[in-house]
Amino acid sequence: LYVVNMTVAYAKGQVATPASKISGKVFKDMEAKGWGKVRLVDATGKPLNAENAPQTPFEKNAIAALRRGESYFEEIAGDGDRRTLRAATVVPAVMPACVTCHPSVKEGQLLGSLVYELPVR
Numbered sequence: 001l002y003v004v005n006m007t008v009a010y011a012k013g014q015v016a017t018p019a020s021k022i023s024g025k026v027f028k029d030m031e032a033k034g035w036g037k038v039r040l041v042d043a044t045g046k047p048l049n050a051e052n053a054p055q056t057p058f059e060k061n062a063i064a065a066l067r068r069g070e071s072y073f074e075e076i077a078g079d080g081d082r083r084t085l086r087a088a089t090v091v092p093a094v095m096p097a098c099v100t101c102h103p104s105v106k107e108g109q110l111l112g113s114l115v116y117e118l119p120v121r
Contacts, residue, residue, distance in 0.1 A: 020052065036118035040091065043067060043112045046104050052112070059115055062088035066113055076120060083120035088113045 020040050027038040042052045043063045054060045062073040066088065074087040091112040093105045105111055 020049070036116060038117075039115045041088070041113045041115050043091075043110045044102060044104050046102075048101065058086045059088070059113075062086075062113060062115060066090055066110055081121075085116070085118045085120050087116045087118075089116075 023040055027040075031037050039059075040052060041054050041059050041063060042048075043054075043066055047053045054063045058075060058077075065073040071090050072087065074085065077084045077086060090110060091114055093099055093102060093107050093109055093111045096107060098111060099105060099107055102111055
């Protein structure tokens, strides 16, 4: 929802900074405050920024699941006090402005995923 709302505000406002750049700043602030990690991961196979390609085995498995039509993918890693919830949610191309920067997808199609990593206490 955050990325969608931000995209609407920035795309309609004709701001040149892509939503993914602004999201990255927010995600870094969240991590610095101890609120867990979040990453925007490409699901098109053609990321505009190579850093957004799936990197970890979890991210690769999550993107494969989302491409199969699942809307959510998760796993619990570690044990005891070191358990971590890893979760991935769908980021669709929600408006024509998305397709402007990502011409390999159509509006409504899977564009990427938000991947969360949160400690389980």
